[in-house]
Amino acid sequence: MKCITKDEIRDYASSCGIDLIGFAEPDCLVKYHDLLKERENNNYSCPIEEKNYEKRINPRLIMDNIRSIISIAVSYNVDYVHEKPQKGYGIISRTSWGTDYHAVLKNKMDKLGGFIKSRCPDVELKCLVDNNPLLERAIAYNAGIGFYGKNSMIINEEYGSYIFLGEILCSIYFEPDTPVESKCGECELCLKACPGQAIVEPFKINANRCLSFATINKGYLDDKTVIKMGRRIYGCDTCQKVCPYNKWAKKVSRPEFVPDKLKPKHDLTDILNMDNKKFKQVFGPTASSWRGKRTIIRNAIIACANTNEKNCINTLKKILYGDNSYLRGYSAWALSVIGGKELSKDIDEVLGKEGDERSKKMMIDALKKLKGDVFEDNTGRGI
Ligand code: SF4
Incomplete structure (x- = not known):
């Protein structure tokens, strides 16, 4: 027995x-x-x-x-x-509540x-x-x-x-249970809703197009991905949100997964201003901290640009003059998207001292954009 x-x-x-x-x-x-x-x-x-x-x-x-x-x-x-946000916000996936x-x-x-x-x-x-x-x-x-x-x-x-x-x-043998076959039927809501067109055909995902991956990708993101990210700070719930099975799914009372310091729609300036201590307090206890503060702040910079969040301009300027070259590059780019020509002076000043080649390039491109030398296709921005 x-x-x-x-x-x-x-x-x-x-x-x-x-x-x-x-x-x-x-x-x-x-x-x-x-x-x-x-x-x-x-x-x-x-x-x-x-x-x-x-x-x-x-x-x-x-x-x-x-x-x-x-x-x-x-x-x-x-x-x-969740409460209605008062100011510009970034979205945190439910997996990190x-x-x-x-x-x-x-x-x-x-x-x-x-x-x-x-x-x-x-x-x-x-x-x-x-x-x-x-x-x-x-x-x-x-x-x-x-x-x-x-x-x-x-x-x-x-x-x-x-x-x-x-x-x-x-190490004990148990009789395996029986798999359940797909019950999606004719539904294709998730395929249509996916902002990255990552569901290339039913049951097949191109993970490189998935915005959930984009939010944790530590490298430089391509322009199309950046625009599609919208306000996403960590993860993406879109294909699950539209799924009818989640619309009538059972709700659970589980206090450990109720958002605490990190809100589902979190204030963007709060994220942009985070030092290490604040990052540990707000993101540390959640599942979204593992890719580090720099990636989260980068995503907040992108969210500011995508939503034309002018309240963030001063904070972005602070990052532009800050000690992280990667973020300096991204903030120069964001300032060129949402700011005016007057910001050229700041970007120019920082560019003169910039040692990182990739950031330099972003600053040069930002200056060109502010001068009107570059046309940017903003289709899809502000999601
Ligand atoms: S939205 Fe849900 S039910 Fe519809 S195809 Fe996608 S996974 Fe299946």
Whole structure:
């Protein structure tokens, strides 16, 4: 007889605040090898993805005696109505509302793991939350957590797709659950709504076009992407917002995912003025801090330009004279978009001392734009 049953694990998981749980077999990811190859050949995979396919599909590289994967999901679809912003704001994705979900899920899985261990002392377990290259959505799909939406998100009929995923690798064998086939039907709302046209066809995403990736891309962004980013500071929820499954998804009361210091529509000047201490206070406890202050401020500069936020001009000027060359370049560009000719003097002054070639180029382009030597296509700006 088994030391623990699936039903006992399900019941305990629910008492820990885990909304969904399913079981998959360790080799369920092998079949994705060719898909990964196809994505890479099409340039659909983004630079932060693991290049070694084996690491993405073989959980035995993490635990050699694995016999099951327990997939869990926790809804972050909290019932929260945010205040109307008074000033220019940037948008924070729901994944970054409240406490960093990595810690919240780890805590719940540790509790569940403790319970399994209390019944099966010899079991080996490994809890994972987005800290490894395994294909977590594919695991969730194979464990019956939900179906694949055309936006490649995992959608559960009751909870929608606003769910965080986690996995427990386990040395005990459990009968795998049955995957659920897509229930999107004829719907293509997410394909039409995606501002980056990243859903190139149903179930196929070009991650390089996804604005969620753009907001965490630390490098220099191309002009078209910058315009499409609109007000986004971290992440993008558009393809999920339009999904009918999320419109009628169950709401949860989960205080840890209710926004605290970081607001869903956060004041742009507040972000632009952040020093390290403020960044730690506001962004530190959330899931959006991992790409660092510089990237978040860059996105706020872009949001100012995209929304013609003239109240930000003085703060942008401060950044232009500041100690970060990357941000100096971006602020020169933003000032040339929203400011007037009088700003040429400041940009010119900073350009004279600028040591970074890329920033210099941005400043020279900004000066040309202010002088009217360059026509900028602003189509789509201000979303
Ligand atoms: S918006 Fe429509 S097509 Fe896209 S995931 Fe939702 S149901 Fe599927």
